[in-house]
Amino acid sequence: MTDIITESEEAGFASDLTQSNTLGESVQAYISRVRGGDMGALPSVFGLVVLFIVFGFANDRFLSNLNMANLITQAGPIIILAMALVPVLLLGEIDLSAGVAGGVAACVMGVLMVEHDQPWGLAVLAALATGAVIGIVIGLIVAKLGIPSFVVTLAFFLGLQGVTLKLIGEGGSVRINQEVIAGIANNNMSVAAGWILAVAVIAAYAVLALLRHRRKVERGLQHQPFAVVVAQIVALGLVTLGVAFVLNQDRSVNPTFPIKGIPYVLPMIVVLLILWTFALGRTTWGRHVYAVGGNPEAARRAGISVDRIRISVFMACSTMAALSLIVQASVSGKVSSSSGAGNALLYAVGAAVIGGTSLFGGKGKARDAVTGGLVIATIANGLGLLNQASWINFVVTGGVLLLAASVDAISRRRRSATGI
Amino acid sequence: MLSSHPPSRTMHPPERLTMSESTPLLALRGINKSFGVAHVLHDVDLAIYPGQVTALVGDNGAGKSTLVKCLAGIYPIDTGEYIFDGKPVSVHGPKDAGALGIEVVYQDLALCENLDIVENMFLGREKKSGIVLDETTTESKAREALTSLSVRTVKSVRQSVASLSGGQRQTVAIAKSVLWNSRVVLLDEPTAALGVAQTRQVLDLVRRLADSGVGVLLISHNLTDVFEVADRITALYLGRVAADVATKDVTSRQVVELITTGHSSDLDGAAAPSTTA
Ligand SMILES: Nc1ncnc2c1ncn2[C@@H]1O[C@H](COP(=O)(O)OP(=O)(O)OP(=O)(O)O)[C@@H](O)[C@H]1O
Numbered sequence: 001m002t003d004i005i006t007e008s009e010e011a012g013f014a015s016d017l018t019q020s021n022t023l024g025e026s027v028q029a030y031i032s033r034v035r036g037g038d039m040g041a042l043p044s045v046f047g048l049v050v051l052f053i054v055f056g057f058a059n060d061r062f063l064s065n066l067n068m069a070n071l072i073t074q075a076g077p078i079i080i081l082a083m084a085l086v087p088v089l090l091l092g093e094i095d096l097s098a099g100v101a102g103g104v105a106a107c108v109m110g111v112l113m114v115e116h117d118q119p120w121g122l123a124v125l126a127a128l129a130t131g132a133v134i135g136i137v138i139g140l141i142v143a144k145l146g147i148p149s150f151v152v153t154l155a156f157f158l159g160l161q162g163v164t165l166k167l168i169g170e171g172g173s174v175r176i177n178q179e180v181i182a183g184i185a186n187n188n189m190s191v192a193a194g195w196i197l198a199v200a201v202i203a204a205y206a207v208l209a210l211l212r213h214r215r216k217v218e219r220g221l222q223h224q225p226f227a228v229v230v231a232q233i234v235a236l237g238l239v240t241l242g243v244a245f246v247l248n249q250d251r252s253v254n255p256t257f258p259i260k261g262i263p264y265v266l267p268m269i270v271v272l273l274i275l276w277t278f279a280l281g282r283t284t285w286g287r288h289v290y291a292v293g294g295n296p297e298a299a300r301r302a303g304i305s306v307d308r309i310r311i312s313v314f315m316a317c318s319t320m321a322a323l324s325l326i327v328q329a330s331v332s333g334k335v336s337s338s339s340g341a342g343n344a345l346l347y348a349v350g351a352a353v354i355g356g357t358s359l360f361g362g363k364g365k366a367r368d369a370v371t372g373g374l375v376i377a378t379i380a381n382g383l384g385l386l387n388q389a390s391w392i393n394f395v396v397t398g399g400v401l402l403l404a405a406s407v408d409a410i411s412r413r414r415r416s417a418t419g420i
Numbered sequence: 421m422l423s424s425h426p427p428s429r430t431m432h433p434p435e436r437l438t439m440s441e442s443t444p445l446l447a448l449r450g451i452n453k454s455f456g457v458a459h460v461l462h463d464v465d466l467a468i469y470p471g472q473v474t475a476l477v478g479d480n481g482a483g484k485s486t487l488v489k490c491l492a493g494i495y496p497i498d499t500g501e502y503i504f505d506g507k508p509v510s511v512h513g514p515k516d517a518g519a520l521g522i523e524v525v526y527q528d529l530a531l532c533e534n535l536d537i538v539e540n541m542f543l544g545r546e547k548k549s550g551i552v553l554d555e556t557t558t559e560s561k562a563r564e565a566l567t568s569l570s571v572r573t574v575k576s577v578r579q580s581v582a583s584l585s586g587g588q589r590q591t592v593a594i595a596k597s598v599l600w601n602s603r604v605v606l607l608d609e610p611t612a613a614l615g616v617a618q619t620r621q622v623l624d625l626v627r628r629l630a631d632s633g634v635g636v637l638l639i640s641h642n643l644t645d646v647f648e649v650a651d652r653i654t655a656l657y658l659g660r661v662a663a664d665v666a667t668k669d670v671t672s673r674q675v676v677e678l679i680t681t682g683h684s685s686d687l688d689g690a691a692a693p694s695t696t697a
């Protein structure tokens with residue numbers, strides 16, 4: 001068919017831009033994208049800055065090193081559950097049962113370790129498998145029977161809480177004091193290892209970004225201006241070094257027992273972020289998830305097995321949810337009959353949406369879970385420090401979720417009006 | 421109902437074709453398709469020849485798009501034979517049609533608005549190096565295909581489809597069908613939303629495709645375009661084939677009659693099978 005292509009008399013695709021424009025131009029392009037409703041990470045970063053200023057003034061303990069480390073460990077389960085939900089939201093679906101599915105999985109882990117003396121590795125694998133099976137069942141029902149995922153997962157939300165009760169007993173809980181599992185949230189990397197990790201992350205990102213940029217320029221592909229690439233590397237570098245610096249300070253209240261270093265949950269989130277960014281952005285599977293979310297009929301006509309994509313996404317979601325509740329068990333030191341119930345799921349949905357993932361499908365990134373999860377965790381943490389009654393916490397978090405969904409809906413309308 | 425048209429008795433093969441080229445590349449025999457109680461296609465016969473443009477004409481609702489979707493494997497056929505390259509085949513989905521070398525431009529386009537032009541053009545057939553998507557090759561190939569269609573107003577191949585006009589989307593859909601080494605290209609009203617210059621480009625492309633040996637099926641309501649590029653015309657009337665004739669044997673008036681009434685009194689009997697039998 002190439003002969004047909006080259007027979008064309010003139011190369012008329014003349015106005016296609018591949019060259020980088022200047023830094024100023026790309027800043028302008030960014031501003032017009034934001035105005036057009038494509039705000040990306042802006043609302044969550046802005047929200048985070050505002051929250052830090054407000055809570056920083058309201059309570060002098062908020063910005064302390066100890067509280068910053070607490071914030072990170074509290075954010076861990078929320079971020080991981082939000083990451084679980086991003087692919088589901090990309091499809092334009094919802095999984096209301098993700099939290100309790102993770103709860104069942106964490107229960108399986110707890111019961112296996114505590115009551116059956118199984119090794120932690122096996123218990124964790126069993127938990128992940130439990131999540132995967134739940135996800136496959138949900139996916140099969142949604143894809144094959146065509147019931148809206150909202151209804152299916154609402155049914156699972158109720159049913160799975162019953163399963164947890166059965167496993168653990170009314171009002172009971174299983175203590176998690178196994179070293180590795182408890183260590184995820186409670187143990188820290190050595191200061192040296194922390195610095196090495198931070199530098200390695202920055203170096204790897206910089207090398208990959210620069211190589212990619214050079215390859216695009218060489219092949220004449222569309223690419224960003226070099227200055228923007230450098231700016232991104234510098235920004236990531238500053239944030240990473242800043243976080244590492246804070247976490248590597250002594251944060252103990254008791255000077256004789258210094259506590260310092262990066263809690264293990266942080267590198268875990270970094271690894272998951274890299275994994276999901278890769279899976280969604282650079283693999284065929286990820287591309288097909290976006291396609292199904294954007295236009296299922298177009299995806300079907302392109303030969304994509306829409307059902308298989310749906311099932312795999314729900315499976316991935318519940319598996320990640322299992323991981324999230326394992327981390328939660330590490331943070332709280334126990335698995336209880338209410339694990340993953342309550343507001344865990346709303347926190348996670350709120351996190352993903354605040355981060356910039358659309359509830360309407362087709363738009364979102366793994367990193368949205370991280371920025372949005374930090375916003376939600378900061379609200380919970382800050383209000384906790386202010387000793388507010390817990391009703392305020394509910395009202396504020398619900399309000400934030402509604403605000404994020406409104407921003408999503410309005411920006412979507414703007415996007416379709418401006419065609420971005 | 422209809423007199424069948426075995427390939428060897430094709431009535432008016434254009435003179436420039438050899439005998440082997442006059443066997444259909446793709447043929448349908450006695451196709452029926454219903455949606456519930458609505459019987460949309462009745463014993464439809466269709467032949468698409470290599471190197472020829474076959475025009476499919478018919479009024480709104482005649483069943484043209486349905487026929488294309490049956491060919492593409494989007495809708496299953498109720499009864500009838502699907503013959504490709506002289507052999508009966510069964511096409512159960514878009515993948516099967518793609519594997520046979522059939523490319524389709526749908527009337528409703530079906531593009532993913534949240535993906536960019538390159539991503540849409542390679543959807544379902546992404547190029548990979550290892551397990552990683554190969555963005556480099558795909559972007560250059562997409563640019564090449566678009567260049568051939570003289571797309572002038574698209575700013576960049578990395579623009580999302582949501583930001584394209586109707587005509588630009590149509591060009592993207594057509595460019596997508598040119599990307600692959602297809603043997604049959606089905607175009608459902610490809611010029612409906614296009615301006616004068618773009619229509620010109622597409623008609624030229626349709627002709628170039630056919631001249632390179634591809635079998636092209638073109639659906640259009642514009643008879644001027646049909647008479648300009650088509651070698652054969654198949655007229656569909658209420659889901660039945662009203663006529664299957666060589667373009668040079670009919671006049672525009674006769675085709676209008678076929679489209680609106682299902683028969684044309686002064687068309688010679690061999691070329692216009694009766695629809696009332
Ligand atoms: N999915 C469907 N379910 C039920 N009926 C359908 C479906 N698709 C098409 N039809 C019916 O089949 C008939 C033929 O429709 P089709 O879209 O094939 O017409 P067409 O010839 O392409 O018309 P147009 O020129 O307007 O594009 C119409 O009466 C339509 O209502």
Ligand SMILES: [Mg+2]
Nearest residue numbers: 484485486527
């Ligand atoms: Mg149609």
